[in-house]
Amino acid sequence: MAQPNDLLAVLIDADNVSQTRIGAVLDEIAKYGTASVKRVYGDWSKERLHGWLGAARDHVIQPVQQLENVSGKNASDIALIIDAMDLLHTGRFSGFCIVSSDSDFTRLASRIREEGVTVYGFGARTTAEAFRNACDQFTYLDLLESARQDVAPTDAAPKRMPGPKMRGDTTLVTLLRTNVSGASSDDGWANLAVVGSLMRKQQPDFDSRNWGYAKLSDLVREIGLFTIETNQGGGGVRVRDKRKA
Known part of the structure; x- marks a missing residue:
């Protein structure tokens, strides 16, 4: 890191x-x-x-x-x-x-x-x-x-994509599910930071901002396919595929 x-x-x-x-x-x-x-x-x-x-x-x-x-x-x-x-x-x-x-x-x-x-x-x-x-x-x-107020972008920055449309993006859904599964422990929960790191290794240009979300956690919440929560006592955010619940 x-x-x-x-x-x-x-x-x-x-x-x-x-x-x-x-x-x-x-x-x-x-x-x-x-x-x-x-x-x-x-x-x-x-x-x-x-x-x-x-x-x-x-x-x-x-x-x-x-x-x-x-x-x-x-x-x-x-x-x-x-x-x-x-x-x-x-x-x-x-x-x-x-x-x-x-x-x-x-x-x-x-x-x-x-x-x-x-x-x-x-x-x-x-x-x-x-x-x-x-x-x-x-x-x-x-x-x-797109994050700077003093710069006029020359390319149109992506607008925030709603959950239903993201769920139709099979590449994104597969990438998320594969890496949540790969980073998960026996109970199905995975550290979201680890998931993000694995996704970058597979797809170096992966960035939640491509779908209009400043953070990966915001994207995961909006896509609606995963349970996401803050770890008790710190340790960041964890995520689990709802199909594994």
Whole structure:
């Protein structure tokens, strides 16, 4: 489980992500640890990236200049990958945050995970499935923006889906029931935090906010297929399939 003192390296592809999104991304990253390295890669001679320089200053992100020497070749991606491997080999970081929707980073994410280091991906809903699945956890940018009042989302954030409609989502229902069963003890009860962790491992882009719910517990209550209650004396929330009652 992520700890507040975990050191994270945040690597941002400026060609692929708007600077207007970075505040929301950094707010989310703060939940997983301390962003001790923050770098954004791009060719700052390009007019369309000029807004990034102000955002980098405001959020204390180091801009890394990478001239595009040959048209059509993304030198920034290569620079980001080289820096990621250099940082990985220091052994200092518990996690890497790759902020991009570019599937070219799929192998980078896989390589970092081979070292037992967590990879958090952040990108658009158009991000290739291969890159999403190469991360331990992948979060869609529009979900983060919807929680901030100072940002006008560029993508429509999901609206809260009612229980009957969620019950018709066979993929969601199967994922929930399978993992509640897998995490349950002999009495059928499972710790909801463990269930959520298992679901992320199977589907890295799983997030209750995709259905409009800030918390997994809110989604589980609304879907109506499970009994959910707070553990007596602490210990979080537990859940049980109503069919097992």
